[in-house]
Amino acid sequence: MHRQFLLLSSLAAFLAVALGAFGAHALRGRLDDYALAIYQTGVQYQFWHALGLGLIAFAAQSKPDAALLRWAGWLMLAGIALFSGSLYVLALSGLRWLGMITPFGGTAFLGAWLLLAVHAWRCSPSSKP
Template sequence: MANLFVALGAALAFLGVALGAFGAHGLKGKITPEMLEIYQTGVQYHLIHALGLILIGLLIYVMPSHLLNWAGWLLAVGIIIFSGSLYALSMTGVTKLGAITPIGGVAFLIGWILVVIAALAK
């Protein structure tokens, strides 16, 4: 699982950089500044949690734990739901998409709490 999370985190980091560049160069002037800010928030959380996935993968080598496995999956799901909903909202203007964003945020929070618990349990 460790290798999977490192690889997934790196792939998601790559995607986050590509989406950030697309937002900065491809969307500027095509969506409102408010929507661009929402898009950039998605990119920011996407990149932070992609690095978190890499960290979790490395932590699994040091202190294997089923809690870290769950944490990794929750961060990955959080990126998809949180950042994905913000990308979709900003490019479509469908503000109802913002209703699912907190689900991704909760996935992030639970994932990080599981890392804390796993670290304290060792």
């Protein structure tokens, strides 16, 4: 599981850098400031959560069968797709209804971080009786 999440983390971070550069160079002047800000928000959240997925991969290296980490990883990836993906398409297309999808991605991010926290708490020496 850790290899899979590390690969996905690396690819998500690669895409965040590529999409960020694309936004900074190719979209400047083509999108208004509001749409460009939406696009950049998608890039920022994708980058931070790609790193979060890498953290999950690192944690899964020592606990490869941890269900909480597996769920956290898939939720993190779903969050990237739903949150950042919807913002990219919204910024590029102007389809405002896509803004309704973004909170589902945010909820997936929150769930992933919470599951990672629960995993960390359960694995900490001080949480043992």
